[in-house]
Amino acid sequence: DAGVTQSPTHLIKTRGQQVTLRCSPKSGHDTVSWYQQALGQGPQFIFQYYEEEERQRGNFPDRFSGHQFPNYSSELNVNALLLGDSALYLCASSLANGVLNYGYTFGSGTRLTVV
Amino acid sequence: SQQGEEDPQALSIQEGENATMNCSYKTSINNLQWYRQNSGRGLVHLILIRSNEREKHSGRLRVTLDTSKKSSSLLITASRAADTASYFCAQRAKAAGNKLTFGGGTRVLVKP
Structure with a gap:
């Protein structure tokens, strides 16, 4: 049973460019969350998608947007990249009716590097 | 700023010793979760403790929760070199929907 799959593994972009990151959730999971983790820090919540809609959003600018497809996979898009967007971007999947009792996968x- | 904080920020121990790390948080929670991260890669879920639970065990892991003090601890017994990693606590706050709020983590080094 495959876990959560993210692509690409590494990416180097130039300031001002746009980037799209992809995520396939664990089989059976219907909810996808995205987190940004700067070096040496804990992950910060970007947003969560359920039933193809953004259900909740963290304190990130509109340059960060996302999408969830009917097969539950998801994309994270970042426009007008800044040097400060360099980070590890993590995707987490879960089951909507299991969040009280189960952890995230x-x-x-x-790893996005903006130069 | 992040919801919780882990203490200590870093911990170095010998193989076979126990490792204890603590987590404090600020608001009421539905549950608190602990994750492990190796070398800046993905997080692995270790254990979840609900707000009405006080202690939970999983293998060599023991987690306690004190909601009156808004704190939790993770104990790793008989540590192994493979336990070398960063450990994060994450809260699912009652007023924060489904998002997890992470602390800054404890970096644990287990020396053989």
């Missing part, structure tokens, strides 16, 4: 992340 995280992917291995996408």
Whole structure:
């Protein structure tokens, strides 16, 4: 049973460019959350998608947007990249009716470097 | 700023010793979770403790929760070199929907 799959593993972009990161949730999970983790810090919540809609959003600017597809996979898009967007981007999947009793399953992340 | 804080920020122990790390948080929670992260890669879920539970065990892991003090601790007994990792606590706060709020983590080094 595959866990959460993220692609690409690593990415280097130039300031001002746009980037799209992809995530396939664990089989059977219907909810996808995205987190940004700067070096040496804990993950910060970006947003969560359920039933193809953004259900909750963290304190991130509108440059960060996302999408969830009917097969529950998800994309994170970041426009007008800044140097400060360099981080590890983590996708986590879960079951909507299990959040009180079960933890999240995280992917291995996408390491984004903005130069 | 983050919801919780782990203490200590870093911990170095010998193989076979116990490792204890603490987590404090600020608001009422539905549950608190502990995760492990190796070398800046993905997080692995270790254990979840609900707000009405006080202690939980999983293998060599023991988690306690004190909601009156808004704190939790993770104990790893008989540590192994493979336990070397960063450990994060994450809260699912009652007023925060489904998001998890992470602390800054404790970096644990287990020396063989």
